[in-house]
Amino acid sequence: MDIVLAMRVFARVVEANSFTRAAETLDMPRARVTVTVQALEARLKTRLLQRTTRTLNLTTDGAAYYERCLRVLADIDDIESSFLGKQRTPRGRLRVDMPGALGRLVVMPALGEFHxxxxxxxxxxxLGDKPLDLVQEGIDCVVRIGTLQDSSLVARRVGIYEAVTVASPAYLQKAGTPQTLAELANHRTVNYYWSRTGRVMPLTFEVDGEVVEVKMRGALAVNDAEAYLRSALSGFGIVQGARFMALPYLQSGALIEILSPWKPPPLPISAVYPHNRHLSATVSAFIDWIAELLRHSPLFASTPELDARCRPTSAAGPDAEPIDLDGDEAEPIA
Structure with missing residues (x-):
């Protein structure tokens, strides 16, 4: 049997969730699509799909085989393109994951230009911040914020994230405006915690070139960046939110920046992809595009001063070091 054709047919059945629709998009008789998948299952000696009169579901083996098929087919397309010796428009499915606030407020408004x-x-x-296994879950690329640990993944820095320490005028009028970090002991915060571990993120400040962490008391904890900022707007306390999210409120006066002599350290924004396979044209196109998008925004663009202060992309050093999304430091903050 033509194993590549069988893989393409199987992948299309999964994506269409229907033998009939897959046959239509492939311009093949439905019977041939059915026979091709059955022959593939016989060759592999395992069932890939559970079929009933109403539903079509992947088996555990089928899900694993489907993700491997996508990678193999993408590599075949790349090889053909390179040997044909012509520039080929990136094509095919691209699965990307990124922090919700960054996706909704920055990336999605620009997607028309990408398409x-x-x-x-x-x-x-x-859109989310949960730790992901890119290979097992079939994700081509993730965008993450912060220093990341070593593993079999590669990170490319595409921008710089800046945080800002803020509170509402109502809170500051009631509690007073802290003038030093020591005075934070007399104030309250809204704690941000990681969904997976429940670990609370301390406030961080740069003091004489060193990063100082400050843990504060707070009666409220959230695990969503937009809810975190909203809680500050509601007067619950002092927070360190993303500058790109806080900027409209700073401009309107709904939030006030405090402790500006001791800013939070800037963090890298990284595009992360599997290290052990060829970087496909679609992934490369997306990474180049989002790097360009952030580079042209003053809220994310790199400067020599920010570069000097920015924490490293990975715990081991340079931008292209393999990294790990499973460690605590790999969890995004926006």
């Missing part, structure tokens, strides 16, 4: 530039890329954009 104009790459009309043949079908983008699946996940």
């Amino acid at each position: 104009e530039r790459y009309p043949e890329i079908d983008l699946m954009l996940g």
